[in-house]
Amino acid sequence: MEDIWKGLMHAGALLFGGDPGVWEIIGLSLRVSGLAVVLATAVGVPLGYVLGSRKFRGRTFIQVIVNTGMGLPPVVAGLIVYMFLSRSGPIAAFATDVLNWWDPAAAPHDAPRLLFTVGAMLVAQVIISCPLVIGVTAAAVGSVPLEMRLQARSLGATSWHEALLTITEARRGVMAAIVAGFGGIISEVGAVMLVGGNIEHSTRVMTTAIVLETQKGNFDVALALGIILIGMAFVINNGLTALQQSGSRYER
Amino acid sequence: MSADARAGKSEPIIVAENLTVRYRKRTVLDVERFELYEGETHAVLGPSGSGKSTLLRVLGLLEKPATGRIWIDGAQAGSADREARLMMAAVFQNPYLFKGTVAENVAYGLKLRGVSAREREDRVDAALARVGLEGTQRHSALQLSGGEAQRVALARALVLEPRILLLDEPLSYLDPLIKRKLVADFSEILTTSGVSAIYVTHDQDEAMVVADRVSIMHEGRFVRSGTVDDVMGLPTDPWVADFIGMETALDGEIVDTEEGIARIMVGGQIIYACSMFCPGQKVLVGIRPEDVMLFAAQSEVPVSSARNRLTMRVEAIEPRGALVRVALRRDGLRLASSISRASLRDLDLEPGDDVTVLFKATAVHVAAAQGVPSRL
Structure with a gap:
């Protein structure tokens, strides 16, 4: 009990005392997961719209892939990214070939370090959140009746207008998709640990810091970070809910 | 128009x-x-x-x-x-x-x-x-x-x-x-x-x-x-007739015409219709059920401009929403009449009863039978 109390006190001190180390970790978490969810939204909402609104060959198969992706353990996603980005992996090999061709004088070049970077964490988080955004968007778009889209088309809508209208009509669901995508990565630890490596001042994010501090026995610091993480989730979800409901004034 | x-x-x-x-x-x-x-x-x-x-x-x-x-x-x-x-x-x-x-x-x-x-x-x-x-x-x-x-x-x-x-x-x-x-x-x-x-x-x-x-x-x-x-x-076909609540249009032949009113032989009966077809013309004849009025067989029928007055037999009585559809027959002439529930009660009709049927010449739809060159 005393640990928890101390943790709460410490969390306050860390936050309001302006501990630069903690703010650095929070900032990195937000930057990586924020950018990852922006990218996942840019890719996932259009794909989710197509999957939810169009009939095409192989749609069921893609649906199964996306559903599997939604349940993909983050640590497995991390493992896959790790294998691709490691120095002996295909991407590093390709990059080395390019470097050797570009600057033959200095050849042979060392394979570039791709792992244990912020970029690697970003890649892993995009891969984790994309299926979530696609899947939830597809479900939301699928609930807009076909007749609604026909109605828009009959009033002169192009496919583009039709997509825009459908997504607007399904906006609560689409926002839920983005929230799900963000929630899935801000709280995720396995993949960022594997591909980021939890390097201080470089790739240490809140979840990996919590794991580290817990293992070191610094429960107060771990708990402080945990409380901040929950608080962040609360603030962000609160904001998104408010945004969702801003459109509800015209609804029954 | x-x-x-x-x-x-x-x-x-x-x-x-x-x-x-x-x-x-x-x-x-x-x-x-x-x-x-x-x-x-x-x-x-x-x-x-x-x-x-x-x-x-x-x-x-x-x-x-x-x-x-x-x-x-x-x-x-x-x-x-x-x-x-x-x-x-x-x-x-x-x-x-x-x-x-x-x-x-x-x-x-x-x-x-x-x-x-x-x-x-x-x-x-x-x-x-x-x-x-x-x-x-x-x-x-x-x-x-x-x-x-x-x-x-x-x-x-x-x-x-x-x-x-x-x-x-x-x-x-x-x-x-x-x-x-x-x-x-x-x-x-x-x-x-x-x-x-x-x-x-x-x-x-x-x-x-x-x-x-x-x-x-x-x-x-x-x-x-x-x-x-x-x-x-x-x-012209039984499905359509049933869908719109009429009897199928009947085949007829113009007997003669006088001042725009034709006498048409339909199923062994003569009916009067407004038509410009020539005598001898084969035609199709239909009457909307709401244009067919019914009176009790022995009752005094009020003075009316309806040219057609026939005694027909009730074949079937079928409720259709607020109205009742009465199927009628005399020889080969089949008609339907649409009457209110109250009228049906007043007339006290049962299938098999005889009833006096009235309809105007203007209520009779006439068209040339298919495959026959038509109009004047």
Whole structure:
């Protein structure tokens, strides 16, 4: 009990005392997961719209892939990214070939370090959140009746207008998709640990810091970070809910 | 002005040939030819599942047919043809209003057409006034009553000043009182706006009020097409007759004519009809059940201008909503009469009873039998 109390006190001190180390970790978490969810939204909402609104060959198969992706353990996603980005992996090999061709004088070049970077964490988080955004968007778009889209088309809508209208009509669901995508990565630890490596001042994010501090026995610091993480989730979800409901004034 | 006369004056704005649509292996639409004339309202009448909504979607270029060709305003059009699509606007059974205000809904199509905000506002106001919804611009579209929502849907289509209006059961969700009011309003708007319209419905009363021409659909095909009077007065096949609540049109032959009144031999009986056919002409004869009056067999029949007075036998009595349909027969002459429940009680009819039947010569629909050269 005393640990928890101390943790709460410490969390306050860390936050309001302006501990630069903690703010650095929070900032990195937000930057990586924020950018990852922006990218996942840019890719996932259009794909989710197509999957939810169009009939095409192989749609069921893609649906199964996306559903599997939604349940993909983050640590497995991390493992896959790790294998691709490691120095002996295909991407590093390709990059080395390019470097050797570009600057033959200095050849042979060392394979570039791709792992244990912020970029690697970003890649892993995009891969984790994309299926979530696609899947939830597809479900939301699928609930807009076909007749609604026909109605828009009959009033002169192009496919583009039709997509825009459908997504607007399904906006609560689409926002839920983005929230799900963000929630899935801000709280995720396995993949960022594997591909980021939890390097201080470089790739240490809140979840990996919590794991580290817990293992070191610094429960107060771990708990402080945990409380901040929950608080962040609360603030962000609160904001998104408010945004969702801003459109509800015209609804029954 | 009859639909025929109007058809003679105008060109078809939609022509479609050999349209078929298949869902999986089932053929849901198989229409050889469809024409919509400029300025006319063409009702497509049929029970649910008869393919009429599918036809509307295909003609509106909203759904691609398996086969067939469509010409809109003289040019062949495909389902990706936005130019042709911009000439049309649709109102569906469910109004499908978009989230937002009434004004935003009505302005939707105008916005897509790049109409300026100022002009949009004026046109939206005018369209709402036209459907009787002045002052509702800022109301939420999703909080309207069913009748209001359908009026907004109509305004949303009319505001675009489309040359072709597609209406798919626009009134079938509404309660009878509002429906009756809106049928009249729709009919007035369709007539005064000069728009060409396709009006899909399962309700023959609605079709008769709004339409110049009507096609009856059954299992994806047209079973009868023509002017409202011809189709609704002369069902040539038993299915159509049953669907519109009449007896099948009867074969007859003109015996003689005098001052526009023909005596026609039908099923061994002589009936009088207004007709210009020559004696000897083979014809089809039909009488709408609501034009056939019944009186008790022995009663004093009031003085009336009805030329036809026959004693017929009651074959069957079948309730149809507020009315009762009485099937009648004498020799080969079969008729149906539509009477109120109260009248039925007064007449105290049972199948097998005799009854006096009255109908006017003007109520008898006469057309040339098929394959025989007709009119004078």
